[in-house]
Amino acid sequence: QVQLVESGGGLVQPGGSLRLSCAVSELTLDYYVMGWFRQAPGMEREGMSCVSNSSRGVAYYAESVKGRFTMSRDNAKNTVYLQMNRLNPDDSAIYYCAAGRGTVQRMCHMGFADYWGQGTQVTVSS
Numbered sequence: 001q002v003q004l005v006e007s008g009g010g011l012v013q014p015g016g017s018l019r020l021s022c023a024v025s026e027l028t029l030d031y032y033v034m035g036w037f038r039q040a041p042g043m044e045r046e047g048m049s050c051v052s053n054s055s056r057g058v059a060y061y062a063e064s065v066k067g068r069f070t071m072s073r074d075n076a077k078n079t080v081y082l083q084m085n086r087l088n089p090d091d092s093a094i095y096y097c098a099a100g101r102g103t104v105q106r107m108c109h110m111g112f113a114d115y116w117g118q119g120t121q122v123t124v125s126s
Contacts, residue, residue, distance in 0.1 A: 002026045002115050004097045009120030012087055016124070020082040022097030022117055029053070029075045032114075033100050035107045036071060036082045038093035038122075045096070047108030049082060060108045064090070087124045094119040 004027075008020040020036070035050035049071040052058040061069060070083040080097060098113035106112050 002099075004099060004115055004117035006095065006097050006117045006120040009095060009122045011123045011125065013126050014088050014124055016087050017083070017085045018087065018122060020084065020095055020097075020120060020122075022080045022082075024078045024080070024097075024099060027078070027099060027115065029073060029078050029080070029099070031101070033102060033104055033107050034071075034073055034080045035098045035100070035104075035113065036069075036080075037096045037098060037111070038091075039096070039119075040093040043093075045111065047111065048095075050104040050108035051080070052104050058104050060104045062108075084122070087122075089124045092122060092124045094121050 003025045005023045036048045037045050039045040048062050050060045051071050068086045073080045096119045097117040099115045100107050100113035
């Protein structure tokens, strides 16, 4: 059974950093676009970053996190990461990892994924 398990969330002060991890089992990452989404209370889930499975490593970042968040993938470890720097209270949300066939645009802009993790809470507060 395919599982995506996020970890690394928690409480952090404004300006701080966190690194989220998503461990994937029963799935070969080589064939999948991977993405990070977040959902704040009362808001729709939105795509923060998606990375293609190609050697070119096509990546997308939402404007709100561009320059602060960096997504990476380690196919050998079947794990994807989201390094989040200069966090602010607006970044507080549940963060979800996703895997899907298709394109970065289809995943991050349209929210299509084949598999989702259960989410990890990130809270940015002083």
